[in-house]
Amino acid sequence: MGLGEDFVSFAPPKATDGDGSGLPDGGEFTTDSSAGQTALIVGAKSVAKDGSTAFNPLGGVDSVSILSDASASTMLATGARAIAIGHDATASDTACIAIGDSAVASESEAIAIGAYTLSTDGTATSGTIAIGSGTSGVDGAKATDSECIAIGGSGNGGAAAIASAFGDVAIGNRSVASGTGTCVAIGYSATATVNGAIAIGNTVACAGSKAICIGQETDASSNAVSGIAIGGHNSANQGASVTGDNAIAIGANTDNAGANAIAIGGSTTSAAGAQVTAGARAVAFGAGASAGAADAWQFGVGTNSTANSFQFSDLGGKITNTTVAQPVLILDQDDVSEEMMEFDCATIGTGNAIEAIAAKSLTTTHFIKVTITGVGTRYIPVGTIA
DSSP states (O other): OOTTSOOOOOOOOOSSOTTSSSSOOSSOEEOOGGGTOOOOOOSTTOOEEETTEEOSOOOOTTOEEEOSOTTOSSOSBOSTTOEEESTTOEEOSTTOEEESTTOEEOSTTOEEESTTTTOTTOOOOTTOEEEOOOOSSSOOOEEOSTTOEEEOOOGGGOOOOEEOSTTOEEESTTOEEOOTTTOEEESTTOEEOSTTOEEESTTOEEOSTTOEEESTTOEEOTTOTTOEEEOOOSSTTOSOEEOSTTOEEESTTOEEOSTTOEEEOOOSSSSOOSEEOSOTTOEEESTTEEEOSTTEEEESSEEEOSTTEEEEOSOOOOOOOSSOSSOSOOOOOOOTTSOSOOOOOSOOOTTSSSOOOTTOOEEEEEEEEEEETTTEEEEEEEEEEO
16 A cells, blocks of 8 residues: 555554654554545554654543544544544543544543534533434534433434433433433433423423323423323324323323323314313313313213212213122212202103103002111112003
């Protein structure tokens, strides 16, 4: 191989200065700069020079530098056991790795892979990992605190993954994990921005401390401490959503604004899934169910805005007891001034659920056994009317 051609020299470092260059001998090579060729450095303490002019400072002990531009005076592996590969790549602390154009790994055991990862306005600290390329105008993946991980490049001109607090994990283009207490964002444009938040899915926004959002377009507001939203949707703002503390929403288009409340039942269309519009400990079960008061429970399509009540809408029901020695249904009324039950029929009339006695009479055919607490067993007569 003659001068003027790209050339690699593999050689272990030596403690002597055999050529009088003023630098220890190592993987030295010479290029013909007039031919415009670029050399590649490979080897611990490699030194690139054009004739007698030194281009690079010494690398770190047992470090490796593979650079496409030997004229760069500061970009290489300067940390002990560090590795720098690529144009302007910098690995400047112990056992760190920088691979890619302008990749920067600047603290112990940091890893930067991809063009412009950990750019100069970011600082990697111990054990961080950043993988994902950027461009000269857009940063690549950035991991800027201890033990955090950012994986995802800046495709289509968008932002790359960013993990900026201790232990944070961001995986996916435009993903951001920025809360303290190890938050996680996985998916395109997923964001987890407060202590312990977890966001999984495309365009997920989890802003509630220790909240969890799973599924495309799910979200948890800053008020939803420890809230859970599960159930994605293709359309914007139609995933599961929680805004109350400890609230749970499961299913597309479900919304839960009540503290310690539960909304379960998704809708695949733009129609509402289960909704808790207000009220602590409220429950809405089924698409179209809505609960709007404290301890209000709604099952099936309909709205229950009465506190401390439950309502079944458009649901048949059966309660079965096959083995337990107890009544199938126990009604416990502690408000002694109120009735045991209320029957609500839209129209009272012949053949309807409630019928006026008029001129008809009841012929008893059976007795229903009941128990009155403190009184004992009694019987309710039932029969036919005519």
